[in-house]
Amino acid sequence: MIIRAREWPFSSLRNLKISQLTNHSAKFLSEEERVEVERRLKADRGSLADEFNLKFAKDALKDWKIYIHMLITIGIYTPLYSISLFLPT
Numbered sequence: 001m002i003i004r005a006r007e008w009p010f011s012s013l014r015n016l017k018i019s020q021l022t023n024h025s026a027k028f029l030s031e032e033e034r035v036e037v038e039r040r041l042k043a044d045r046g047s048l049a050d051e052f053n054l055k056f057a058k059d060a061l062k063d064w065k066i067y068i069h070m071l072i073t074i075g076i077y078t079p080l081y082s083i084s085l086f087l088p089t
Contacts, residue, residue, distance in 0.1 A: 023038055023041070
């Protein structure tokens with residue numbers, strides 16, 4: 001366990017370097033694949049905002065559907081986990 005604990009900083013740095021690849025710096029993509037990745041990323045962004053505004057967070061906290069969803073989720077998972085944790089094995 002101690003040996004594995006020493007490995008995680010190195011693996012996390014390696015994964016950070018890998019995950020920061022963009023379609024412009026990825027050496028494994030051909031030019032045709034780069035164009036396709038760019039097109040898909042543009043289509044995927046859709047109507048998402050690039051800037052952060054605290055108003056969005058306040059609006060989300062005022063939305064009643066968020067709290068109903070939380071209650072439904074807690075109502076489903078609490079009995080499910082309590083049954084699965086206390087069943088005899």
